[in-house]
Amino acid sequence: DDDDDDVRGHGHPAANDLESNFVDSDLDSSRDGDDNSSRDDGDDNSSRGGGDNGDGDDAGNDGDNGAHDTGTRRSSRVAAGGAPMPAEQWQTLFQWEQKSNRAKTGLAENLATRVKKASKDQNDPKWAPSHFSQIANIKDDALRRQWYDAHYSENDVLFERGTLHMIPMPDDVSQDDLFSLPTLYNVKPDGRKKGRTVASAKREEAERRGHDFGRTYSPTARPATFRMMCNVSAELDYTIRGADVKSAYTLADWPAALRKLLGHIPAGYAKWIDGVKHCVEIGNLYGHPLAGKHWWLHLKRWLLEHGFEQCDFDPCLFKKVGADGDVMYLIVYVDDIVTFAPADSAVYAEWERDFERDFELTNFGTSLHEFLSTRVTQKVTPEGRTVTIDMERYIEDMVEEHFPGGVHHEYAVPADTDLPSFVLRASEAKDRTFAGTDIAKRFRRITMQLLYSALHARPDVASAVAYISRVQGYPSPELLKRAERVLIYLHGTKHLKLTYRKTGCTLRLDWAPRVRIEGVSDASFDVAHSTSGYGISAGSAYFSWAVKKQESVALYTQEAEIHAGSLAACDIAAHRGILEFIGQRQTGPTVLKMDNSSAIDLAHDPMHYERSKHIHRRDLFIRELVERGVVKPEYVPTSKNTADALTKPLTRSAFIMHRNAMLGI
Numbered sequence: 001d002d003d004d005d006d007v008r009g010h011g012h013p014a015a016n017d018l019e020s021n022f023v024d025s026d027l028d029s030s031r032d033g034d035d036n037s038s039r040d041d042g043d044d045n046s047s048r049g050g051g052d053n054g055d056g057d058d059a060g061n062d063g064d065n066g067a068h069d070t071g072t073r074r075s076s077r078v079a080a081g082g083a084p085m086p087a088e089q090w091q092t093l094f095q096w097e098q099k100s101n102r103a104k105t106g107l108a109e110n111l112a113t114r115v116k117k118a119s120k121d122q123n124d125p126k127w128a129p130s131h132f133s134q135i136a137n138i139k140d141d142a143l144r145r146q147w148y149d150a151h152y153s154e155n156d157v158l159f160e161r162g163t164l165h166m167i168p169m170p171d172d173v174s175q176d177d178l179f180s181l182p183t184l185y186n187v188k189p190d191g192r193k194k195g196r197t198v199a200s201a202k203r204e205e206a207e208r209r210g211h212d213f214g215r216t217y218s219p220t221a222r223p224a225t226f227r228m229m230c231n232v233s234a235e236l237d238y239t240i241r242g243a244d245v246k247s248a249y250t251l252a253d254w255p256a257a258l259r260k261l262l263g264h265i266p267a268g269y270a271k272w273i274d275g276v277k278h279c280v281e282i283g284n285l286y287g288h289p290l291a292g293k294h295w296w297l298h299l300k301r302w303l304l305e306h307g308f309e310q311c312d313f314d315p316c317l318f319k320k321v322g323a324d325g326d327v328m329y330l331i332v333y334v335d336d337i338v339t340f341a342p343a344d345s346a347v348y349a350e351w352e353r354d355f356e357r358d359f360e361l362t363n364f365g366t367s368l369h370e371f372l373s374t375r376v377t378q379k380v381t382p383e384g385r386t387v388t389i390d391m392e393r394y395i396e397d398m399v400e401e402h403f404p405g406g407v408h409h410e411y412a413v414p415a416d417t418d419l420p421s422f423v424l425r426a427s428e429a430k431d432r433t434f435a436g437t438d439i440a441k442r443f444r445r446i447t448m449q450l451l452y453s454a455l456h457a458r459p460d461v462a463s464a465v466a467y468i469s470r471v472q473g474y475p476s477p478e479l480l481k482r483a484e485r486v487l488i489y490l491h492g493t494k495h496l497k498l499t500y501r502k503t504g505c506t507l508r509l510d511w512a513p514r515v516r517i518e519g520v521s522d523a524s525f526d527v528a529h530s531t532s533g534y535g536i537s538a539g540s541a542y543f544s545w546a547v548k549k550q551e552s553v554a555l556y557t558q559e560a561e562i563h564a565g566s567l568a569a570c571d572i573a574a575h576r577g578i579l580e581f582i583g584q585r586q587t588g589p590t591v592l593k594m595d596n597s598s599a600i601d602l603a604h605d606p607m608h609y610e611r612s613k614h615i616h617r618r619d620l621f622i623r624e625l626v627e628r629g630v631v632k633p634e635y636v637p638t639s640k641n642t643a644d645a646l647t648k649p650l651t652r653s654a655f656i657m658h659r660n661a662m663l664g665i
Contacts, residue, residue, distance in 0.1 A: 122138055122139065122140070122143070125187065125191065126187050127187070128147075128185040128186050128187050128193075129147060129185050130185070132151060132183060132267035132268060133267075135147045135148055135151065146193045147185065147193055147195075149193070150185065150193040150194055150195040151183055151185075151195045151267075151268060152268065153195070154183065154194075154195040154196060154197055155183070155195075155197055155266045155268070155269065157247055157250070158197060158247075158250060158266075158285065161247070161250045161251075162283060163249075163250040163282075163283040163284060163285050164181075164263075164266070164280040164281070164282065164283070164285070165260075165280060165281040165283070166265070166278050166279070166280050167278060167279065167280070167281060168276050168277070168278055168279075169276070169277045169278060169279050170262075173262060173279070177209060177262065178262050178263050178264045178279055179199055179200055179201045179205075179206075179261050179262065179263040179264070179282065180199075180200040180263065180264055181197055181198070181199060181200070181263045181264055181265075181266050181280070181282070181285075182197070182198060182200060183195050183196065183197045183198075183266060183267065184196045184197075184198060189369070189370060189393070196286060197266055197285070197286075198285065198286045198287035199261065199263060199282050199285045199286070199287035199288045199291075200287060201261055201263075201282070201287060201288055201289060202289075203216065203289040206261060206289060211259065211261060213289050213290050215293075216289045216290055216292070216293050217293065218292040218293040218295070218296035218297075219296065219315045219316050220316060220332075220333050220334055221314060221316035221317065221331045221332055221333045222314055222316075223372070223455060223456055224536075224543055224544035224571075224575070225314045225316070225317055225331065225578060226331055226333075226338065227389065227498065227500075227542075227543035227544070228538070228543040228544065228575060228578065228579075229317075229329060229331060229338075229340050229582075230376065230387045230389060230500055230543070231387070231500040231515070231537075231538045231540065231541075231543050232340070232515055232538075232582065232584070233340050233378075233385065233387055233500075234384070234385050234386060234387045234500040234501055234502055234540070235500075235502055235503060235514055235515050235538070235539075236514065236515070237342070237380075237384065237385050237502075238329075238340045238341055238342060238385075239340075239341060239342065239343045239366060239378070240338065240339070240340055240366065240368065240376060240378055240387065241338070241339045241341075241348075241363075241364070241365055241366055241368075242336070242337070242338050242339075242364040242365070242366075242367070242368040242371055242376075243336075243337045243338075243339070243355075243361050243362060243363045243364060244335060244336055244337070244361070244362040244364070245299075245335040245336075245337065245359050245360070245361060245362075246359075246360040246361070246362060247360070248295050248299075248334070248335030248359075249284045249285065249286055249288075249291040249292065249294070249295045249335070250283070250284055250285070251284075251295070251298065251359060252284045252291070252294035252295040252297070252298040253294065253298060254283045254284060254294065255294075258290075260281040260282055260283060261281070261282040261288070262279050262280070262281060262282070263279060263280050263281075263282045264279060264280070265278060265279065265280060266280075292334065295334075295335070296332075299332060302358065303318050303330070306320075306351070306354060307320050308320045308330065309321075309581075311577075311578060311581045312577065312581070313574050313575075313577035313578045313581065314578060316331060316332045316333065317329065317330070317331055317578065317581070318330045318331075318332070319581065319582065320347050320351065321347070322345075322346055322347040322350075323346075326342070326345055326346055326347050327341065327345075327347065327583070328340070328341035328345055328347040328348045328351060329341065329582060330351075333371075333372065336371060336372070338368070338371065339351070366378055369393075372456060373391060373393070373394040373452070373456070374389050374390065374391050374394070374456055374457050375389070375390050375391070375392065375393065376388070376389055377389075377390075377497075383501075383502065384501065384502030385502060386499065386500065386501050386502075387499075387500045388497040388498060388499050388500070389456075389457050389497060389498040390457060390494075390495070390496070390497040390498070391453055391456060391457045391458065391494075392494045392495065394452075394453065395453065395490045395491060395494040396491075396494065398446075398449050398453075398487060398490070399487065399491045402442070402445075402446060402484070402487060403487075403488075407488055407491050407492075409488070410488065410489070410491075410492035411485055411488055411489040411492065412489075412652050412655075412656070413489065413649065413650070413651075413652055413655045413656075414460070414461045414464040414485065414486045414489040414490075414649070415463070415464035415467070415482065415485065415486065415649040416649060417648075417649045417650070417651065418649075419464060419467050419468075419482060419649050420467055420524070420526060420531075420648055420649070422478070422482070423467045423468070423470055423471055424526070424528055426471045426474050426476065426479060427470060427471050427474065429474070430473075430474055431474055431476065432473070432474060433476070434475045434476055434477070435473070435474070435475060437475075439475055439476070439477060439480055440475040442480060443472070443475040443479060443480045443483055444472055444475070446480075446483045446484065446486075446487055447465065447468055447469050447472060447483050449487075450465045450468070450483065450486055450487065450490075451465055451469060453465075453490060454466075457497075457498055458490065458496075459535065459542050459545045459646065459662045459663070460493075460496070460645065460655075460659040460662060460663065461486055461489065461490060462533075462545060462546075462547045462646055463531075463533065463547055463645060463646050463647060463648060463649065464482075464486050464649060465486060466531070466547040466548075466549070467531075468482055468483050468486070470549065496659075496663055496665070497663065498541040498542070498543075498663055498664060499540060499541050499663060499664035499665060500538075500540045500541055500543075500664060501539075501540045501664065503538070503539035503540070513579065513584040513585060513586055513587060514584065515538050515579060515584040516538060516539070516586065516590075517536055517537065517538045517572065517575060517576070517579065517586070517590055518536070518537060518538070518539075518590065518591045518592075518593070519534060519535065519536045519537075519568045519569075519571075519572050519590060519591070519592040519593065519631070520534060520535050520568075520592070520593045520594075520636070520641055520642055520643040521533070521534035521561075521564040521565045521567070521568035521592060521593070521594055521643050522534070522561070522564060522594070522595060522638075522641050522643035522644050522646065522647050523550070523554075523557075523560035523561045523563060523564040523647055524560070524647040524648045525554065525557045525560050528553060529549050529550050529551070529552070529553055529554075530549075530550045530553075530554045530560040530563070531547060531548070531549055531550065531647045531648065532546070532547070532548045532549075532550055532560075532563055532564035532567050532647070533545075533546065533547045533548075533564065533643045533644075533645075533646025533647040534546055534564060534565075534567060534568035534571070534643050534646070535642060535643055535646065535662060536568070536571060536572060536575060537664075540664035541662065541663050541664025542662050542663075542664075544571055544575060545646060545662070546567065546568075546571070546646075547646050547647070548567065550563050550564075556598075557596060557598075557599075558596060558598040558599050558602060559619070561594060561595075561596035561598075561599035562599045562602050562603065562619055562620065562622065563619045564594075564643075564647075565592060565594055565599055565603060565622045565633065566619050566620065566621045566622040568592055569592060569621065569622040569625045569630070569631045570621065572590050572592065572625075572630065572631055573625060573630050573631075576590060576630065588629070588632075589626075589629045589630060589631055589632035590630065590631050590632065591631075591632050591634050592622075592631045592632065592633050592634070593633075593634050593635070593636035593641065594633050594634070594635065594636065594641075595635065595636055595637060595638040595641045595644075597635060599633075600633045600634070600635055602620070602623070603622045603623055603626055603633045604623070604626055604633070605623075606623075639654070642658045642661045642662055644658060645658035645659060645662065
């Protein structure tokens with residue numbers, strides 16, 4: 001796909017945060033597993049392993065070995081008494097499976113190869129099994145027990161809550177009609193072993209099998225909203241706290257009139273009971289097309305019933321106002337919850353008590369070290385509160401993945417100044433010589449991870465990443481080097497943070513907001529499509545930014561600049577709405593700094609007709625916002641326009657100056 005990807009500081013996270021691909025080692029039906037988008041509640045998803053769909057015949061499947069009474073949950077672990085199967089017993093079973101399935105599709109041999117390969121890395125603290133059968137080959141007894149506990153604690157809860165409900169296999173259902181339920185394994189940053197069973201149920205595949213889900217959309221908080229609330233917290237001295245709802249999707253209600261999917265029994269549980277083969281009905285399980293929506297509606301209903309108000313400009317931002325002006329703000333990102341409130345807020349204490357009564361909550365307090373792979377740090381000094389956001393651990397993980405031997409040099413800037421012209425030549429040549437090679441895979445993988453970094457906490461690489469992402473369909477060794485350079489730059493500057501500080505505003509008048517925002521915009525006037533860039537701040541670091549390739553070719557610099565200005569003005573209007581929701585209504589127009597006088601003229605009046613008669617209405621929306629008093633364009637010299645670093649690579653001195661301003665250093 002040669003479409004350009006925009007780096008938007010208020011967009012959704014990159015795909016690696018939400019997707020994981022796994023291999024389905026089905027020893028029974030010889031089906032390949034589907035890709036699955038699943039949200040691991042509170043987990044870092046960048047190092048997930050593969051999974052086991054578990055639909056082969058495990059020990060006890062030929063009879064009722066270890067089976068529970070049919071009036072209760074009709075599932076049991078492989079070994080009798082509910083204990084995990086000993087390694088020797090599993091090895092015997094595995095050898096039997098290998099022999100009996102050798103003539104089918106070779107899946108047993110593939111599984112044996114994967115088990116052998118994985119066993120080489122078991123001494124690595126970050127190693128995780130990619131298949132349930134690999135656990136039996138772990139030599140260390142304590143480690144093997146930890147992974148068994150992780151697997152069974154995850155699946156036992158699913159049966160107990162009714163998310164998975166075992167039923168006899170219907171006569172009109174075949175093995176191919178059942179969806180796989182792989183368990184994904186990973187190691188948490190604190191060393192805990194985690195298992196997550198998901199449904200490999202792509203919407204297209206489910207609809208092909210006769211399931212109509214209708215609309216499945218569920219919102220997530222915009223990263224820019226989260227960063228803006230961090231900025232507001234520094235200004236108003238709010239304490240930021242984080243929490244995670246355990247197995248959140250499984251807590252939602254399933255509509256009684258909606259037919260459930262049928263799936264294979266998870267690995268390690270009996271599939272034959274009293275001589276009858278069973279399957280499971282799948283409820284709100286991670287990976288199910290409707291699970292996210294059901295959880296969102298369930299949580300939203302709970303918040304509204306407990307006195308919270310929902311923001312119109314970001315549906316995942318809520319507030320609750322108590323007596324004497326006590327207030328609390330809450331952001332929802334799937335099953336992660338971040339709150340902003342005074343340290344001694346009675347409203348927060350009431351919410352915490354009520355929420356923990358109805359949900360199983362992991363309360364991180366102020367230790368927000370793993371929120372969407374970012375680390376949030378709060379520091380209180382006599383001058384006020386400072387909030388920083390960084391991605392140091394995420395960057396270290398990227399470097400460890402792509403440069404296992406280490407990085408032995410640094411770059412002061414993420415890209416050479418010739419990057420735009422090089423990307424333009426690559427997009428025009430459309431050379432697919434290296435498509436489908438390891439070079440292409442590495443190039444796309446690095447670019448995807450760089451996009452995520454640029455989206456969340458590193459606007460200084462947004463321009464370079466935006467250019468590189470435009471030629472994903474035409475990889476080459478030179479483009480790979482350009483992407484690797486950005487990663488090496490991030491490694492050398494991994495200590496840099498978005499820093500939000502108290503600006504020193506002492507006004508305490510009810511009509512005067514203590515948080516005032518300001519925007520900057522710029523555009524590169526390129527041979528082909530120009531690039532728009534803008535940033536919005538409240539006196540310190542950017543909390544919203546964007547880099548976007550313009551849809552049409554600009555004939556004049558004025559046209560490119562007014563396009564970028566309109567893009568920035570739209571985002572300013574949205575954030576003014578959020579500020580009003582949190583009690584910081586802007587009493588005057590928001591200043592938008594631009595470095596093109598003709599574009600500023602055009603934003604105020606229909607001037608320069610010969611050069612502007614062809615400009616689309618959408619690009620002149622800024623004029624309407626000026627007339628309504630929403631924005632106020634002002635001139636700023638190019639040398640002081642920080643958005644210049646969002647539109648093109650700069651020289652070292654100019655880049656560092658603008659970078660420090662963007663990050664609030």
